[in-house]
Amino acid sequence: xxxxxxxxxxxxxGASVLLVVAFVGWFVLSAWWxxxxxxxxxxxxxxxPIAFPHTxxxxxxxxxxxxxxxxxxxxxxxxxxxxxxxxxxxxFDKIDGRLSTSGTAQEELxxxxxxxxxxxxxxxxxxxxxxxxxxxxxHAPHIQQGISCSTCHGEIGTMQVVKQVRNLKMRDCxxxxxxxxxxxxxxxxHY
Amino acid sequence: MATQTKASAQRDNPKWEMVVDLDRCTGCQACVIxxxxxxxxxxxxxxxxxxxxxxxxxxxxxxxxxxFPDVKARFLPLLCQQCDNAPCEPVCPVFxxxxxxxxxxxxxxxxxxxxxxxxNNCPYHARLFNYWEPVxxxxxxxxxxxxxxxxxxxxxxxxxxxxxxxxxATRGGEPVEDGTLQPACAQACPTSALVFGNSNDPDAKVxxxxxxxxxxxxxxxxxxxxxxxxxxxVDVDG
Numbered sequence: 176x177x178x179x180x181x182x183x184x185x186x187x188x189g190a191s192v193l194l195v196v197a198f199v200g201w202f203v204l205s206a207w208w209x210x211x212x213x214x215x216x217x218x219x220x221x222x223x224p225i226a227f228p229h230t231x232x233x234x235x236x237x238x239x240x241x242x243x244x245x246x247x248x249x250x251x252x253x254x255x256x257x258x259x260x261x262x263x264x265x266x267f268d269k270i271d272g273r274l275s276t277s278g279t280a281q282e283e284l285x286x287x288x289x290x291x292x293x294x295x296x297x298x299x300x301x302x303x304x305x306x307x308x309x310x311x312x313x314h315a316p317h318i319q320q321g322i323s324c325s326t327c328h329g330e331i332g333t334m335q336v337v338k339q340v341r342n343l344k345m346r347d348c349x350x351x352x353x354x355x356x357x358x359x360x361x362x363x364x365h366y
Numbered sequence: 367m368a369t370q371t372k373a374s375a376q377r378d379n380p381k382w383e384m385v386v387d388l389d390r391c392t393g394c395q396a397c398v399i400x401x402x403x404x405x406x407x408x409x410x411x412x413x414x415x416x417x418x419x420x421x422x423x424x425x426x427x428x429x430x431x432x433x434f435p436d437v438k439a440r441f442l443p444l445l446c447q448q449c450d451n452a453p454c455e456p457v458c459p460v461f462x463x464x465x466x467x468x469x470x471x472x473x474x475x476x477x478x479x480x481x482x483x484x485x486n487n488c489p490y491h492a493r494l495f496n497y498w499e500p501v502x503x504x505x506x507x508x509x510x511x512x513x514x515x516x517x518x519x520x521x522x523x524x525x526x527x528x529x530x531x532x533x534x535a536t537r538g539g540e541p542v543e544d545g546t547l548q549p550a551c552a553q554a555c556p557t558s559a560l561v562f563g564n565s566n567d568p569d570a571k572v573x574x575x576x577x578x579x580x581x582x583x584x585x586x587x588x589x590x591x592x593x594x595x596x597x598x599x600v601d602v603d604g
Contacts (some may be wrong), residue, residue, distance in 0.1 A: 251513070309476040309515045311530070316537055361464070362472040366515065366529045 209342040220338030221301040225286050226279065233332030240324045240331075248318040251311075255300055261287055303337050306327075310345075310364050320355075380542070381593075382527050383565040384552070385575040386443055388598040390559035393426050393441030400554030404409075404528060406514045408500030421494040423525040424551050431550055431601075438601075439500040443560065445551070446471060446492040446525035447584065447592030451507075454484035454493060462522070469565075469593055478521040485522055489585050493524045527562070544570040 178237075202212060211217040232238050240247065241261065247253035265284060307313055318324075325331065329340030341347060352359050370566035401407065401424045404413045410420040424445040431438040434581040448471045455463050455471065462477035463484055473493075485493040502510065510516060528549035535547040544563050552560035563572030575581075580597040 301559050307476070311513065311515070313533075313537065319538075320592075360472075361474045361477075362466050362470065362529055363533070365474045365476060366472075366526055366533070 182202070209344070211337065218338070220303055220334070222335040223301055223336070224298055226283050226336075229281075229331045229334050229337060246313045247324075249315055251313045253314050255298075258287065258298060294339065303339055306343065311366060312364065320357075322355075326351075379467070379566055380536070380564040381566045382448070382470070382574065383563065383572050383593045383595070384445075384448075384527070384549075385561045385572050385578075385581075385595045385597060387559045387561070387575070388440075388442060388596055389580070390557040391426075391441045391443060392559075393428060393439065394556065395426055396554040396556060397424050397443055397551035397560060398422055398426060400550040401525070403509070404511055404514070404550035405526070406500075406510050406516050406593065408496070408498070409502065419495070419497050421496070421523065423492075423494070423523070442584075442596070443551070444490060444492065444584070445594065447490055447529075447590065447591040447594045448525075449592045450526060451589055452590040453487045453489065453588075453590060457483040457487045459483070468532070470532075471524075471531065472529075473522060473524055473526070475515055475517055475521050475523065478511060480520040480522065482522065489588055489590065493522050495522055496520060544572075 205212045206217075213219075224278040232243075233240075240253075243256045265287065314337070314364070327341050327343065328337075331337060348364070349359055351357075377592050393508060402422070405422060405423060407421050414420040424443055427442040427444050429440050429442070431440050443566065448469060450465070450469065452463075452465065452471050455465060459481060460479050462474045462479070464472055464474075466472050480495065482495050485491075485495055496517050496519050500516060511530070511536070512579070531547060531549060535542050544567060548562050549560075552558075552562045561572050561575055563570040565573050565576065575597065576595040578597050580599050581595050582598065583592045583595055586592070
């Protein structure tokens, strides 16, 4: 009886351990070479304090990226607009989500207005794209060279929740720089 | 045609150099502090100086000339000389330091594995090693310069000629007008003893000064071919 149990248990346990090891190995290796594979929620973008839909703003309203991300063509960072800038459109009860079909727009906009209370605090958005500290990425020259935002950020206009679409490992950057004749001097990015 | 040649020389092939006029230097150390603030250099405590492990990308070497009471204090700001024939470069086993096409001796922090060969091979002691993880007091957190990497423990660092400023100034592709681009030390110098510029531009102040009759380069006999030129009137009485 006992030996029979062992005979079954050993291969089962062995196979499951092997499976777990293979899964972890596959996950680590793919994350090393590229983005983590879309399992266990890794393919999703982070949840944001306000469910800002790029779909509505880009695809439906037809806003240009630079309408909100104003410094992208001149500075290092594209910057997330201040709450006050959201109110250029959403203030004065002009666009208050009443026309929204999903029904959550008014709730989310209420959160936006709440952020204007005292003390005024910026919205604590969760970062989607993160580069290591030793990389100095500057948006401006890329935009000035006519690289479109979607080259790196994907079709943001179709994303309900923004997620990282490109792995942006150094190989990814250098390949693109080579293909476009951009400098590949280390000190262009690392200083 | 002439302007075009000049413009292209400036834009396509800048060679960044510095001239230090020792006759103007008062040893005030403003450059040291400016550099410290600009480049996220960790705070050196007294013990770090005793151990010769303080990190200063530019430092004032003070020495005395003559015998008391006829003694004169002399100051020599010493920074990475960005040597064209740099002794630090060939000894790095991982190519973390190399020469780029702007005449800069570049240190790539993320490549550095901390062998310290480069520091040992530098005759100017311009390369500094991070023996500790840098820490700043809580209220200084927000003063860190976002354009400069905070170096971690175990990597070499040194003066970069404020490459973050060079990158910012040259980003648009237009030629940099002489005098508009300055590293933090030169900007802070109250007597304008430090002059920075593109020596490939014949009209630049740095090109004129480096051939001044007072010029010399520190430890030139070693053949390092430094990019920093010093000016000093030879004191016949001193």
